[in-house]
């Protein structure tokens with residue numbers, strides 16, 4: 047049997063990792079500023095994380111949601127505290143797409159409406175409704191097509207107001223990334239997020255903050271939507287939550303009332319996933335990693351803005367997009383092949399930096415030195 051060939055991959059076999067360093071099979075070290083796509087939040091194989099998961103595995107790895115799982119409550123308490131949403135409720139699942147799928151469903155159960163507003167260049171995942179809200183026709187299968195999703199231009203306040211004026215009573219939810227990831231590191235403006243909040247309140251629609259990539263401290267605040275000083279009704283999260291252990295969740299405002307069977311999953315909230323997520327939050331809290339993301343991120347952004355060759359530097363904290371002119375499209379490949387630095391990309395020519403939240407200034411400098419050398423040819 048061979049693999050179903052859907053991923054264009056780098057021919058590198060990573061066999062070992064620690065912090066922000068990964069090693070290939072030939073023992074070559076690489077600086078990881080990609081974090082396996084914004085997933086590695088506290089660094090690879092963090093000792094506290096390894097210890098927590100190992101201890102849990104030795105006790106019990108899995109049982110379904112038919113019994114008491116106290117570590118779920120421990121996770122909920124800690125997440126409420128670190129995210130500043132202590133009165134919200136937690137539903138656990140397994141991935142970002144699933145988190146968004148559940149959020150969109152919950153919104154629709156709540157207000158018995160069908161229409162969703164999503165935005166240009168949005169990415170919300172690959173399950174049926176999440177992908178229908180994703181602005182990429184090439185990954186929407188015919189079976190996922192629906193007239194229920196209305197796409198509007200990102201950050202266009204007039205278009206948003208008009209849409210609500212035209213069919214506000216039909217709009218179940220608005221889903222938006224605080225900073226678009228796949229879309230090229232583009233921030234939702236503060237005034238746009240505030241307008242979404244106002245219109246959702248006015249029309250009894252649900253504000254869903256997709257924080258799968260931009261959340262969990264990456265932006266320098268727990269949710270990047272927090273920069274707008276607003277509260278969403280549902281926050282979705284995944285990537286950084288488990289530092290590589292598959293786990294997703296939605297944080298749900300108190301106004302939503304749960305009923306048995308309304309949402310559900312076999313694997314979501316299992317002991318092992320919760321142990322991973324608790325360990326991540328403990329490290330984020332103990333080591334002030336959100337503050338570190340803000341500090342090191344600001345430093346990197348400021349330094350990158352000094353390069354005239356870059357078309358634009360976007361983002362906040364450790365979610366940074368370096369938009370390059372097409373003649374510099376080779377830089378990302380050079381970073382990997384000549385300097386052994388992993389970065390992410392957004393098509394066509396944006397380098398995405400999504401490193402662990404405990405990235406140091408020294409690592410940032412290592413990147414900046416390599417970047418300078420490449421530009422100087």
Ligand SMILES: Cc1ncc(COP(=O)(O)O)c(C=O)c1O
Pocket residue numbers: 141142143144146169170171172223227228256257258259260284285
């Ligand atoms: C903003 C956003 N939402 C949702 C998803 C989907 O997450 P997953 O791949 O875990 O299903 C992603 C994945 O890249 C994402 O960036």
